[in-house]
Amino acid sequence: MSLLELDDVSVTYRIASGEVPAVRGVSLKLEAGSALGVAGESGSGKSTLAMALMRLLPADARVGGRILLGGEDVLAMKWGRLRAVRWAEASIVFQGAQHGLNPVRRIGDQIAEPMLVHGLAKPDVARKRVAELLDQVGLPAWRARSYPHELSGGQRQRIMIAMALACEPRLIIADEPTTALDVMVQAQVLTLIKDLVAQRGISLIMISHDLSVLADVCGRLAVMYAGRIVENGPSHEVFRDARHPYSKALAAAFPTVGDPLSRMAPKGLGGDPPDPMHLPSGCAFHPRCPIKADGCDTLDVELWPVGERRTAACVHVRTELEGS
Numbered sequence: 074m075s076l077l078e079l080d081d082v083s084v085t086y087r088i089a090s091g092e093v094p095a096v097r098g099v100s101l102k103l104e105a106g107s108a109l110g111v112a113g114e115s116g117s118g119k120s121t122l123a124m125a126l127m128r129l130l131p132a133d134a135r136v137g138g139r140i141l142l143g144g145e146d147v148l149a150m151k152w153g154r155l156r157a158v159r160w161a162e163a164s165i166v167f168q169g170a171q172h173g174l175n176p177v178r179r180i181g182d183q184i185a186e187p188m189l190v191h192g193l194a195k196p197d198v199a200r201k202r203v204a205e206l207l208d209q210v211g212l213p214a215w216r217a218r219s220y221p222h223e224l225s226g227g228q229r230q231r232i233m234i235a236m237a238l239a240c241e242p243r244l245i246i247a248d249e250p251t252t253a254l255d256v257m258v259q260a261q262v263l264t265l266i267k268d269l270v271a272q273r274g275i276s277l278i279m280i281s282h283d284l285s286v287l288a289d290v291c292g293r294l295a296v297m298y299a300g301r302i303v304e305n306g307p308s309h310e311v312f313r314d315a316r317h318p319y320s321k322a323l324a325a326a327f328p329t330v331g332d333p334l335s336r337m338a339p340k341g342l343g344g345d346p347p348d349p350m351h352l353p354s355g356c357a358f359h360p361r362c363p364i365k366a367d368g369c370d371t372l373d374v375e376l377w378p379v380g381e382r383r384t385a386a387c388v389h390v391r392t393e394l395e396g397s
């Protein structure tokens with residue numbers, strides 16, 4: 074059994090002017106101890122998907138499909154069970170740690186809080202565990218007495234990771250965990266996340282617009298466009314030899330992790346992502362697609378298998394398969 078299984082998950086926001094289909098029919102599996110990267114431009118639905126996994130979406134969002142965590146249906150969980158699952162089984166690290174930390178409470182108290190709230194440790198044990206967690210994220214134990222403003226952005230993001238680890242969850246969801254950091258600190262935090270996944274067997278879903286970052290940390294990649302997965306497969310294959318033209322453009326648009334110079338001339342994607350309230354007909358990527366074919370503006374292409382472990386939603390993949 075997979076640790077996490079998404080079956081035809083959709084999320085629609087209801088707003089005054091209508092409905093926003095932010096996530097459309099996403100199916101995914103995450104095996105225990107593995108790392109999955111979810112890539113896509115701004116607005117492709119990555120954060121909405123992450124929030125849906127933890128049922129953290131606002132009240133105007135309607136979620137469809139099935140989300141199974143350890144075989145349990147997240148969407149059907151009662152409130153008490155859901156509270157227990159958050160932090161203790163799956164926890165989430167958001168972009169921009171400074172917004173997640175309380176400025177008037179000491180770091181140690183904030184790291185200890187999830188353990189105390191979930192009844193997983195008494196205060197003296199939690200204090201010892203805080204020191205261990207700080208050590209794991211590469212900070213000295215005395216930092217427990219600091220306030221958030223006394224730490225750098227990178228140190229604060231390490232604190233968020235320590236908090237996410239506090240209850241020893243099976244799954245960590247990291248939503249753009251390094252975006253707000255400078256390139257060198259970004260590389261350090263990424264190494265930390267990679268080591269934690271490898272050494273502790275924690276499963277990871279990492280979300281980013283930067284395919285190179287994800288390919289560096291995660292074994293598999295899922296690329297999202299306009300709320301859908303357009304390619305899914307082993308990271309090195311998707312990054313080096315993308316089959317969907319959007320994944321290809323995304324892979325070409327970003328530099329190699331840890332190489333600040335290559336950041337100076339990223340190749341941009343042409344055009345803009347579509348407004349989800351006015352999606353193009355057929356394949357939603359067709360207005361920007363460099364290899365658009367007849368019928369791409371009318372045919373709604375589904376994910377097709379590319380070999381045994383990969384899928385891509387492009388008519389050219391389908392044509393190749395039919396011709397082979």
Ligand SMILES: Nc1ncnc2c1ncn2[C@@H]1O[C@H](COP(=O)(O)OP(=O)(O)OP(=O)(O)O)[C@@H](O)[C@H]1O
Nearest residue numbers: 086088093095114115116117118119120121131349
């Ligand atoms: N609370 C909301 N109400 C209405 N629409 C929303 C809401 N939150 C997000 N959206 C819309 O849903 C779509 C997906 O947004 P989402 O934030 O999930 O994308 P994303 O890929 O995570 O983008 P980013 O990288 O910028 O965070 C966007 O069109 C966004 O405008």
